[in-house]
Amino acid sequence: MEHGHGHGRAMTAEEVRAMLEPSAWDERYGGEELVWSGFPNPQLVAQVDELTPGAALDVGAGEGADAVWLARRGWAVTAVDFSQMALKRIAEHAAEAGVEITTEQADVRTWTPPAGVFQLVNSQFMHQPAEVFAPLVARLADAVAPDGHLLVVGHHPKDLEEPEIGRPPVGDMLFTAEEIAAQLDPSTWEIVAAETRPRQLIGLDGEPVTGHDAVLHARRRS
Structure with missing residues (x-):
């Protein structure tokens, strides 16, 4: 269960x-303790578990829990992060899990991934100001191969209504799934899911609280 901001x-x-x-x-990644839970994000597991593995791009990969989970299921994973310490942790976790993961240091705010080559592009809780995030999503969408999948998950603005979740007051950095879906050309993309999903968290007071994930899953038409 995810904790608040601690x-x-x-x-x-x-x-x-x-x-x-x-x-x-x-x-933040330079210490000895895990920053995150070490488990894959639940919406990734929910949306991707039944997909046929191929090439996957995990952006803002952090400590690599999603990348390792994908690699264990046969995906050829490229994990991208702008933190060198994050990439070091990913390499360590991949070695511990006995899987191979390609790592690349890049600032996704300006980086352009190769177009049309990934069967999955995964972005989990990579929040940016709106003027940065919209073009970023467009570049990530361009990286998806025909019949491939785009998965973008983040904290829903609804979380700002519950103080015990502890989301900072940065409404311009949160988004809804519908906002992401609106960026995608319906002649090119099939929307598999554009939903707000509740998820149990641990609040700032240590008690359970309900948060909300914005989940956009789209498939590029062949």
């Missing part, structure tokens, strides 16, 4: 924006 308080908007730079994540 230390009994939510991050401020200023702290969140400071975390948009690689140096902040190098510092």
